[in-house]
Amino acid sequence: MSQTLYLLYVLSFVIGSIAGLVLSYKKYKAPFVTRNVDVLALVLAVLGWVLALNSPLFGMVPSYISITVGIFLIAMVLGMRPGYGRYETITGFAVAAVLWILRTVIL
Amino acid sequence: MNLLMANILLNVVLAFLVGSILFGLERKIMARIQMRPGPPIIQYLLHTLKFFIKESAFPKTAAMPFYIAITAMLSFIWVAAVIVGPVMGGSLLLIFAIYALHKIVEHNAGSSSGSPYGKLSCVRAVFSAAAELPLFAVLIIIYLKTGTMNIGSIISYQSIHGPLIYSLPLAAAMFFVLILSKAHYSPFAITKGKDIISGYETEHFGLLRGYLMISESIAWYMLLWVFLTVFIGALSPVGYLIGMVALTAVMAFISATTPLLNPNHSIMMQTTFAFVGIVGSILMIM
Numbered sequence: 001m002s003q004t005l006y007l008l009y010v011l012s013f014v015i016g017s018i019a020g021l022v023l024s025y026k027k028y029k030a031p032f033v034t035r036n037v038d039v040l041a042l043v044l045a046v047l048g049w050v051l052a053l054n055s056p057l058f059g060m061v062p063s064y065i066s067i068t069v070g071i072f073l074i075a076m077v078l079g080m081r082p083g084y085g086r087y088e089t090i091t092g093f094a095v096a097a098v099l100w101i102l103r104t105v106i107l
Numbered sequence: 108m109n110l111l112m113a114n115i116l117l118n119v120v121l122a123f124l125v126g127s128i129l130f131g132l133e134r135k136i137m138a139r140i141q142m143r144p145g146p147p148i149i150q151y152l153l154h155t156l157k158f159f160i161k162e163s164a165f166p167k168t169a170a171m172p173f174y175i176a177i178t179a180m181l182s183f184i185w186v187a188a189v190i191v192g193p194v195m196g197g198s199l200l201l202i203f204a205i206y207a208l209h210k211i212v213e214h215n216a217g218s219s220s221g222s223p224y225g226k227l228s229c230v231r232a233v234f235s236a237a238a239e240l241p242l243f244a245v246l247i248i249i250y251l252k253t254g255t256m257n258i259g260s261i262i263s264y265q266s267i268h269g270p271l272i273y274s275l276p277l278a279a280a281m282f283f284v285l286i287l288s289k290a291h292y293s294p295f296a297i298t299k300g301k302d303i304i305s306g307y308e309t310e311h312f313g314l315l316r317g318y319l320m321i322s323e324s325i326a327w328y329m330l331l332w333v334f335l336t337v338f339i340g341a342l343s344p345v346g347y348l349i350g351m352v353a354l355t356a357v358m359a360f361i362s363a364t365t366p367l368l369n370p371n372h373s374i375m376m377q378t379t380f381a382f383v384g385i386v387g388s389i390l391m392i393m
Binding site for chain 2: 011079
């Protein structure tokens with residue numbers, strides 16, 4: 001069972017990366033030069049990392065569903081056109097990591 | 108029987124996907140070290156899939172049907188490795204036999220194409236076989252230490268005595284160098300060095316190249332899986348993933364910062380590692 005879930009997560013990552021790549025090439029016509037933060041990508045990254053690392057917070061949803069959705073969102077941002085999504089991914093991971101520490105270590 | 112088939116299929120698909128993503132990750136890390144944006148992480152996977160919709164061309168110089176059969180053979184041997192390893196937890200000896208077959212396939216893929224680049228790669232594959240000494244040495248050292256070649260038994264041994272990486276660090280280092288020689292752009296990747304275009308793969312196009320790339324992804328996953336299983340022990344899927352990502356990142360760092368070695372230097376360096384590893388490990392066991 002755990003291997004099936006593992007495959008599900010990997011597939012979610014692959015599909016999310018492809019979706020992110022295709023959509024970002026439509027959205028951004030130029031290479032990564034201006035170094036702006038995309039608000040939509042930032043929201044997706046934060047949501048994705050929080051869902052993947054802090055699935056127990058969403059008790060009403062089975063953990064494998066929240067992790068699958070989380071990985072899909074992470075991959076969408078991480079898989080964007082080279083350069084794009086870099087800052088958003090780091091921010092999303094930092095927020096989720098702080099939340100994880102608060103949830104497991106401090107509280 | 109159906110359950111076994113499903114298990115094999117699951118593990119093969121997993122090995123292919125994870126192996127492809129790790130190859131993409133390696134290129135991404137290398138690019139970032141070299142201050143480039145680098146390709147997307149799934150680039151290797153996309154390349155592999157792309158070859159399945161490309162036209163397959165066959166060189167006039169190709170030795171048929173060997174030229175085609177060799178790609179199928181490479182796929183079969185690495186699928187067999189998945190069955191022996193993660194599915195059955197069988198003998199380590201079989202995994203290493205499969206690795207030895209991989210060398211023969213590299214050699215024959217190069218020679219069957221008729222391309223001068225392929226032939227050079229073929230010669231280098233024979234040449235680099237001398238550097239496979241660490242492979243057999245690792246096998247013997249593990250047997251001397253654990254008294255078994257069965258992967259399941261080696262895992263049991265480690266659950267009692269602790270990971271082998273602590274008691275056999277030089278053997279682990281030798282195996283690490285062996286995996287490094289299979290990494291793209293590594294200093295020891297002489298059979299696929301860019302000085303000979305794509306080595307033994309140069310004249311394999313379309314579908315055939317797709318199969319070669321699938322096999323390489325599975326091979327990468329399997330080599331990392333064997334390293335983690337034999338030297339650290341049984342891990343959870345997340346543990347394997349973290350271990351594989353960490354090993355790939357280290358190899359990407361080495362590949363990004365070192366040039367491809369001349370074949371003579373590559374072999375000499377690998378045999379030197381082997382000598383130090385074998386002597387050191389035997390002294391540590393005694």
